Amino acid sequence: MKVLDFTPPVPKEDSVVVDEDILPNFYNYYHRHKQLQITMIIRGEGTLMAGNYSQAFKPGDIYILGANQPHIFKSDPSHFANPDKINAHAIHIYFDQDRIPVEFFSLPEMESISSFLNTTQNGFQLPSEHVNYVGKIINRLTTRSNLERLLTLINLFDYFSKEVRGWKSLDSGLSNNYFPEGEGVRMNEVFQYTLEHYAENITLNKIAEIAHITPHAFCKYFKKHTRKTYNSFLNEIRISEACKKIINSNHDGISTIAYSTGFNSATNFNRVFRKTTGMSPRDYIREYKSKGNLYSN
Structure with a gap:
């Protein structure tokens, strides 16, 4: 970016x-x-x-x-x-x-x-x-x-x-977050596209096209500058959006949240959610309800 x-x-x-x-x-x-x-x-x-x-x-x-x-x-x-x-x-x-x-x-x-x-x-x-x-x-x-x-x-x-x-x-493990000017323009396009289209099926070919480089070069480029794969970054954005929906009670169930944030199945969503937050979606909902941050259904 x-x-x-x-x-x-x-x-x-x-x-x-x-x-x-x-x-x-x-x-x-x-x-x-x-x-x-x-x-x-x-x-x-x-x-x-x-x-x-x-x-x-x-x-x-x-x-x-x-x-x-x-x-x-x-x-x-x-x-x-x-x-x-x-x-x-x-x-x-x-x-x-x-x-x-x-x-x-x-x-x-x-x-x-x-x-x-x-x-x-x-x-x-x-x-x-x-x-x-x-x-x-x-x-x-x-x-x-x-x-x-x-x-x-x-x-x-x-x-x-x-x-x-x-x-x-707020540290993901990358101590130096500086992007040179030329690289920053490319990262800006990648990050902005991801934030706007996270709920869609973003293929490697598509995001590489946004970055104006080949898919193979993009994988190396993104990993070099973020120390994570693009898929990991995309999943973090999707889980972040899912947490917002949970906090705002803006959902009709876990499956609805999964599909509305770009996951192709509730099973995959549950797995990624637990890996990212350290708890299951249901446990996350219960935690916020216990703190009074959510209205009871």
């Missing part, structure tokens, strides 16, 4: 910027920026891609994305059907660590924060039990002055480093 260099709409002198998006859909380009990003999803759903990792996102999710980590919050296709409707609402915090003197993070009082920041390269999702507390702080940041934002964010990093355990990593 083409990685655009994105500059947050902020004054050059600010080290912490808070940007609130209230739009028909989220920013629709795979991009990166030098600032660490914290994002809280308030409205909207879709697929988060960070590096070569992907998963569904939904309201209430809070993510940390590392500096220069390529990413996109790809809105659900339904969000594009009515461009006049507000489908996407999120608060983004951008932190430019390069604007803070190195000596500051070398202070003994900053040891735990520095250690935490050094682990954010590939991104995290905040565990659900911390969402309410952190969400209130993020909301307050929208009304704070420049200095107050910096001090509040440092306190938040301190909380992350000392109180939060069980972070969900």
Whole structure:
């Protein structure tokens, strides 16, 4: 995917910027920026891609994305059907660590924060039990002055480093997620096509045609840049969409979910779902119902 260099709409002198998006859909380009990003999803759903990792996102999710980590919050296709409707609402915090003197993070009082920041390269999702507390702080940041934002964010990093355990990593095992400009254009076409046509029968010949190379060359190319096969990536996107349907109770049964997300049988769907999520679809449904995230049938 083409990685655009994105500059947050902020004054050059600010080290912490808070940007609130209230739009028909989220920013629709795979991009990166030098600032660490914290994002809280308030409205909207879709697929988060960070590096070569992907998963569904939904309201209430809070993510940390590392500096220069390529990413996109790809809105659900339904969000594009009515461009006049507000489908996407999120608060983004951008932190430019390069604007803070190195000596500051070398202070003994900053040891735990520095250690935490050094682990954010590939991104995290905040565990659900911390969402309410952190969400209130993020909301307050929208009304704070420049200095107050910096001090509040440092306190938040301190909380992350000392109180939060069980972070969900957004790392798929590929440590360097940088795509050169030429390769990025090709990956952009492959990823965008997959996100838009995942429910269809995407053959190797078809996706290789999208990439403008031969099927054999495509297999080697995709594996080189993502360390996974294209079929594995496609299945991850399909399971991500299936999880969204489960969370939203947007289904009439497991077989319906299987066929609507591109699987040719419920058996194959169950196998891939368990391999990807670590549990069966029925166990996944029960888990969300037990947490009160789903309505009973």
